[in-house]
Amino acid sequence: MTGMARLTCRVNGEEVRAEVPVRRNLLDFLRNDLGLTGSHAGCEHGVCGACTILVDGVTVRGCLMLAVQAEGAEVVTVEGLAESGRSAALAAAFTARNALQCGFCTPGMIASALEYIDGGGGPDRAAIRAHLSGNYCRCTGYQAVVDAVCDVIGGAAK
Amino acid sequence: MKAAEFGYLRPGRMEEALQALAAGEGAAMPLAGGQSLMPMMNFRVAMPETLVDLAALAELRGIHDAGERVVIGAMTRWSELMASGLIAAEVPLLARALPEIAHPAIRNRGTIGGSVALADPAAEVPAVLLALAGVVVLRSLAGERRVAAGDFFLGHYETARAADELIVALEVPKARGLRHGFHEIGRRHGDFALAGAALAVAVEGARVMEARIALFGVADRALRATGAEAALRGAVLGDGTALDRAVAALAEIDFAGDIHASAPMRRHLAGVALRRAWAEGVA
Ligand SMILES: Cc1cc2nc3c(=O)[nH]c(=O)nc-3n(C[C@H](O)[C@H](O)[C@H](O)COP(=O)(O)OP(=O)(O)OC[C@H]3O[C@@H](n4cnc5c(N)ncnc54)[C@H](O)[C@@H]3O)c2cc1C
Numbered sequence: 001m002t003g004m005a006r007l008t009c010r011v012n013g014e015e016v017r018a019e020v021p022v023r024r025n026l027l028d029f030l031r032n033d034l035g036l037t038g039s040h041a042g043c044e045h046g047v048c049g050a051c052t053i054l055v056d057g058v059t060v061r062g063c064l065m066l067a068v069q070a071e072g073a074e075v076v077t078v079e080g081l082a083e084s085g086r087s088a089a090l091a092a093a094f095t096a097r098n099a100l101q102c103g104f105c106t107p108g109m110i111a112s113a114l115e116y117i118d119g120g121g122g123p124d125r126a127a128i129r130a131h132l133s134g135n136y137c138r139c140t141g142y143q144a145v146v147d148a149v150c151d152v153i154g155g156a157a158k
Numbered sequence: 159m160k161a162a163e164f165g166y167l168r169p170g171r172m173e174e175a176l177q178a179l180a181a182g183e184g185a186a187m188p189l190a191g192g193q194s195l196m197p198m199m200n201f202r203v204a205m206p207e208t209l210v211d212l213a214a215l216a217e218l219r220g221i222h223d224a225g226e227r228v229v230i231g232a233m234t235r236w237s238e239l240m241a242s243g244l245i246a247a248e249v250p251l252l253a254r255a256l257p258e259i260a261h262p263a264i265r266n267r268g269t270i271g272g273s274v275a276l277a278d279p280a281a282e283v284p285a286v287l288l289a290l291a292g293v294v295v296l297r298s299l300a301g302e303r304r305v306a307a308g309d310f311f312l313g314h315y316e317t318a319r320a321a322d323e324l325i326v327a328l329e330v331p332k333a334r335g336l337r338h339g340f341h342e343i344g345r346r347h348g349d350f351a352l353a354g355a356a357l358a359v360a361v362e363g364a365r366v367m368e369a370r371i372a373l374f375g376v377a378d379r380a381l382r383a384t385g386a387e388a389a390l391r392g393a394v395l396g397d398g399t400a401l402d403r404a405v406a407a408l409a410e411i412d413f414a415g416d417i418h419a420s421a422p423m424r425r426h427l428a429g430v431a432l433r434r435a436w437a438e439g440v441a
Pocket residue numbers: 045046047187188189190191192193194195196197212232233258259260261264267268269270271272273275276280281282283323324325326348349350351
């Protein structure tokens with residue numbers, strides 16, 4: 001029981017082995033230890049959603065998970081989503097719809113929106129809003145974000 | 159906004175976890191989903207010497223059909239409960255409450271045991287357990303004990319759990335023909351409630367035989383509205399005056415006021431939540 005622990009996990013498809021302070025959260029580990037600064041630190045208490053990433057295929061708050069809790073996990077950040085092409089359609093729709101201004105919320109929005117789309121969510125504006133309810137945007141007013149998600153899903157928006 | 163130093167353990171066996179909690183003499187805390195404890199540590203409201211991560215204890219996970227009851231492991235996540243056909247079929251009041259809890263990314267990590275242990279006065283599930291007469295199963299080195307939900311939530315973030323005890327499971331009786339209603343009032347979807355009501359009501363013919371009414375977000379803890387229950391017992395469905403009397407009886411509750419809502423506002427909203435929950439599931 002020391003202040004440090006060994007960590008082995010996969011980040012954006014690559015194996016990572018590290019020695020980390022147990023008090024370091026996963027978000028800080030990604031940003032400061034691995035240099036993956038796409039995940040943003042807004043509130044550090046789970047409210048804003050800017051740190052949202054995928055762990056073992058589902059969205060989580062990077063600020064509410066210790067790095068050591070990612071032992072054996074598959075972590076995917078916005079960098080990984082972009083490199084693999086998984087977020088390409090969303091990124092194009094966000095650009096076309098002006099769904100970002102400062103871009104601070106965007107990496108978290110993309111992760112949450114992708115979870116909704118890949119989970120089979122339809123072009124139902126209320127359901128999209130409910131799914132993105134934990135991602136705060138201080139610029140766009142959300143309308144354009146919902147438009148972009150609907151564009152990717154296709155079909156008439158309800 | 160960073161947590162203070164702590165030691166971290168991830169025991170693979172229940173016995174080790176219980177030993178670590180006992181040895182910590184109050185300074186060791188279980189870590190479940192971390193969706194409340196991590197913010198508390200980042201704010202330094204919680205500064206445990208040791209975190210005992212429950213993630214490797216497989217026996218704390220899962221939802222089981224135990225005949226008359228459904229047994230839910232403490233480490234079962236909100237998202238797992240939402241995906242469960244057993245919960246949807248046998249504990250519909252819980253299924254109804256789950257989408258109101260937080261947001262998807264938080265539901266992917268947060269656990270039912272963590273919520274019950276924390277006893278946030280605005281949390282949904284303590285009220286659901288009160289309405290359904292659920293039981294909290296606790297274990298320590300001294301053995302296991304079962305505490306009725308009604309005896310578990312004692313005050314502001316205060317429960318009957320001792321520091322060396324783990325919540326291992328929640329037991330909930332199956333619905334068995336009860337009618338259920340649930341309504342929550344908050345400023346945004348996923349926020350903690352300003353007021354909410356969870357109801358389990360036994361109806362025979364058109365008569366209310368028993369109404370269990372639990373409120374959350376209104377006082378120092380989730381609680382039964384016993385005066386309102388008495389006002390509805392024996393009432394004929396559709397008799398609006400009984401519901402009016404039930405709402406009036408909420409005056410007996412010691413409503414809390416804070417920056418989110420004053421006590422009179424909460425009293426008003428509790429009445430609205432009760433009426434809407436009743437309309438949704440009972441009348
Ligand atoms: C932005 C945000 C919004 C939220 N909104 C809501 C909401 O609307 N409704 C709601 O109910 N919750 C809400 N939550 C809280 C969330 O549901 C938490 O997941 C839950 O309350 C605690 O569960 P956890 O597994 O994360 O517990 P943790 O945070 O790990 O632990 C919480 C506490 O319980 C103790 N503990 C945990 N498990 C056990 C156990 N098995 N035995 C004994 N003690 C244990 C811990 O030591 C700690 O003191 C919200 C959280 C956030 C960040």
